[in-house]
Amino acid sequence: MSAPGECGESEESRGFPYRLIATDLDGTLLRSDESVSRRTRDALAAATAAGAAHLVVTGRGVPWTRHILDDLGYDGLAVCGQGAQVYDAGSHRLLTSVTLDRRLAGVALAKIEAAVGPLHLAASRDGLDGDVLVGPGYAVTGSLPATPFTDASDLWSAPLNKIYIQHPDLSDDELAEAARQAAGGFVTVAMAGAGIVELLPLGLSKATGLSLAARRLGMKKTETIAFGDMPNDIPMFAWAAHGVAMANAHQELRAVADEVTSSNEDDGIAEVLERFLK
Numbered sequence: 001m002s003a004p005g006e007c008g009e010s011e012e013s014r015g016f017p018y019r020l021i022a023t024d025l026d027g028t029l030l031r032s033d034e035s036v037s038r039r040t041r042d043a044l045a046a047a048t049a050a051g052a053a054h055l056v057v058t059g060r061g062v063p064w065t066r067h068i069l070d071d072l073g074y075d076g077l078a079v080c081g082q083g084a085q086v087y088d089a090g091s092h093r094l095l096t097s098v099t100l101d102r103r104l105a106g107v108a109l110a111k112i113e114a115a116v117g118p119l120h121l122a123a124s125r126d127g128l129d130g131d132v133l134v135g136p137g138y139a140v141t142g143s144l145p146a147t148p149f150t151d152a153s154d155l156w157s158a159p160l161n162k163i164y165i166q167h168p169d170l171s172d173d174e175l176a177e178a179a180r181q182a183a184g185g186f187v188t189v190a191m192a193g194a195g196i197v198e199l200l201p202l203g204l205s206k207a208t209g210l211s212l213a214a215r216r217l218g219m220k221k222t223e224t225i226a227f228g229d230m231p232n233d234i235p236m237f238a239w240a241a242h243g244v245a246m247a248n249a250h251q252e253l254r255a256v257a258d259e260v261t262s263s264n265e266d267d268g269i270a271e272v273l274e275r276f277l278k
Contacts, residue, residue: 016050017276019223022079022210022236025058025068026193027229027264028246036072043270046277055079055213057206059192059232061124061161062087062094064132064144077216081124081161082190082200082232083209086216092128096212099126099159100187100201106156108183108199112165115182116175122146122164123155130161138166139195163199172197176231190232191250198232205235227261227269228253244272 021044023029029036044054056078058065065080065087075090086096113119120137124130133155134146149155155163167175176197179189188200214224226233226240229249237243237256245257246268254260261268 015277016047016052018225018241019052020214020217020219020225021047021052021054021273022057022224022226022240023054023269024206024228024230024233024236025056025060025065027248028227028233029056029264029269030068031265034068037267037270039267040270043267043273043277047273050277053217053219055210055217057083057210057213057226057236059190059196059198059206059230061085061130061132062128063124063130066092066128077213079206079209079213081209082192082198083204083206083235084161084201086209086213094128095216096209097126097161098201098204098208099161100163100199102156102160104186104202105160105163105199108179108186109163109165111182111186112179116167116170116178118168120166120168121155124161124164126159126161130158137168138164141193141195161200165197165199166195192230192232206232207235207239210236210239225272227272229264244268 048054058080059082061081062085069078069089078087078089080087084098085094088095121135122138123133131147133149134140135149140146172191176189176191188202188204190198190200192198221239222241224240225242226236227244228236229246231250231252233253234256243257245254245260247263261272
């Protein structure tokens, strides 16, 4: 898979209207088995050959992203952790990282639990090899590696990028809304997938990391097309010139998208890129 890079060609000579293609991973670039289809790989390769750059922008932290990028042969920049981390996949280096203020996070959790009752918790530690800590009752999606904890003090013993919250009764939408109402002045609340409601540093979003990575590549938001499927992609769509929601996308993202393409299982990214390449 082609890596992002500088490009000095004029728009007229490239025949492709965007210099930067920003794609989410889960539910967008990846199929349910975490693979990328040959058609999508070919479309991205054709777009980069025409002068664009591909940038992965994912909610996953680097430890949960690195193996996917390595399997794809992706060696450019990636925005991870909902914008908290800019990662150089080629050199396996963390270029920037934003951590969660643990005091504010503790206040936020207390306010949310006061409103909705006890939560199931997990947390992503900072760094290239930061553990994902999982507390009692928290259901981890798929087979991603995680370290169990039972003592709540373990949660706060090292710098964190985010805290994950689940509720035994509330839906993801209900929990996210309740968390925003109770603690929106202390943390950013993001919903990134089924069972994935996150507490992030206040003001952080995918747009934060995307803008940093784009600046490193010498590219602008007016030159960017973005693909996503969940509400955590809304800030990325607002930043980019053109936002494309997958057919499987959450209704909140579909409502703000410039267009809706086919699902991640049906080569939705390739469908759009092929149209522009024509």
